[in-house]
């Protein structure tokens with residue numbers, strides 16, 4: 001579904017990605033793990049077109065999207081849930097969700113997707129008229145995921161969904177991520193610092209260090225890998 005082929009991404013003179021190649025197959029949950037500053041967010045930004053790679057290619061469903069505008073990339077079927085959630089605090093829950101469907105004109109489909117996200121997160125239905133900024137951190141993460149789903153993505157990019165949330169809320173959110181993948185057939189690319197959690201829900205994983213992929217394997221094999229245990233699992 002998605003291939004990154006030797007991508008190099010820069011912020012001015014600072015090189016964040018130094019030849020990243022990876023693959024995501026339709027229906028998978030893939031996780032990218034790594035330390036602070038390894039380049040995980042930049043990898044997502046390179047896919048969604050927000051920080052396009054300087055060289056290399058990003059292919060989605062066989063088509064190059066390397067320097068395509070972010071809004072076009074959303075309409076092709078890729079949605080990103082940014083780190084820190086970035087919901088619109090002064091808009092209501094419903095208005096935030098409407099923003100997610102901004103590029104769509106199939107009213108019936110939008111209505112059924114709204115019912116779908118409310119079935120995933122009933123608390124959002126209860127709070128539909130409340131300003132986004134008044135929700136708890138966990139509810140804002142639910143809203144950010146739901147807003148991305150309102151674009152009806154084939155590929156959902158999630159950046160650190162566990163960040164700053166209580167363990168019980170994180171558990172709930174990860175259960176829903178698995179559900180979105182299995183019931184809705186949405187492919188998921190999950191960036192996480194909580195490697196233990198991420199590798200437990202993912203099918204496969206990639207490890208990133210200093211802008212390069214250093215390891216890739218089935219998630220259960222990465223969980224059992226001695227180097228991964230030492231560096232990322234605190235075991």
Ligand code: ATP
Nearest residue numbers: 011014016034035036037038039040041042043193
């Ligand atoms: P974190 O888990 O802390 O978000 P990360 O693995 O997602 O880390 P990136 O945010 O992709 O890492 O950062 C990769 C490198 O690019 C880092 O060295 C970082 O300092 C640098 N970087 C990121 N954003 C910018 C920016 N806007 N301008 C300059 N350098 C940046």
